[in-house]
Amino acid sequence: GAGVSQSPRYKVAKRGQDVALRCDPISGHVSLFWYQQALGQGPEFLTYFQNEAQLDKSGLPSDRFFAERPEGSVSTLKIQRTQQEDSAVYLCASSTPLGGYTFGSGTRLTVV
């Protein structure tokens, strides 16, 4: 597609529930990133894929967070046993080696 597509757009989860957030990057973009943006803050890096390889997951806040990109295109960010502090907008971005990311519109997760 023309841009990075994320779904769902909004997700309300009960505390303790597992959630899965999907990202469809721009076709052909090798690099894919997940960021977490708390209300009123800038995005914080979570993890980075090059094709199907997860090269950096240093930003994942706990072992409840897991990301995958099994075929090097679509990626899923999974959060297990959600907590209230997980409430944020989760942004996916893809890029080419020339730099400059293309971000999706994000998934706004609210944990109640």
Next chain:
Amino acid sequence: SQQGEEDPQALSIQEGENATMNCSYKTSINNLQWYRQNSGRGLVHLILIRSNEREKHSGRLRVTLDTSKKSSSLLITASRAADTASYFCATAHGSNDYKLSFGAGTTVTVRA
């Protein structure tokens, strides 16, 4: 952790006026990028400036970089209501320059 800090936090201007916002960072960079985020949307890449560049233009946008002061500025000339958004600087550092560090952003309101 967030490397960049934007100043001011918020800015309100009249349509047609110029808007200037600044970004300071802590450690040496490979490049610095500016992004715009409209309310509830993803980030849109505006300009990337490399560490060996001092100034860059794109339409009504002008970005400067002073690596000796570890600071950058974004100037929007002849502002329009559609420029109302949050603006973020993001820095890329060292060998992990795929990992962007964002500031908390400057919220710009352009009054008609």
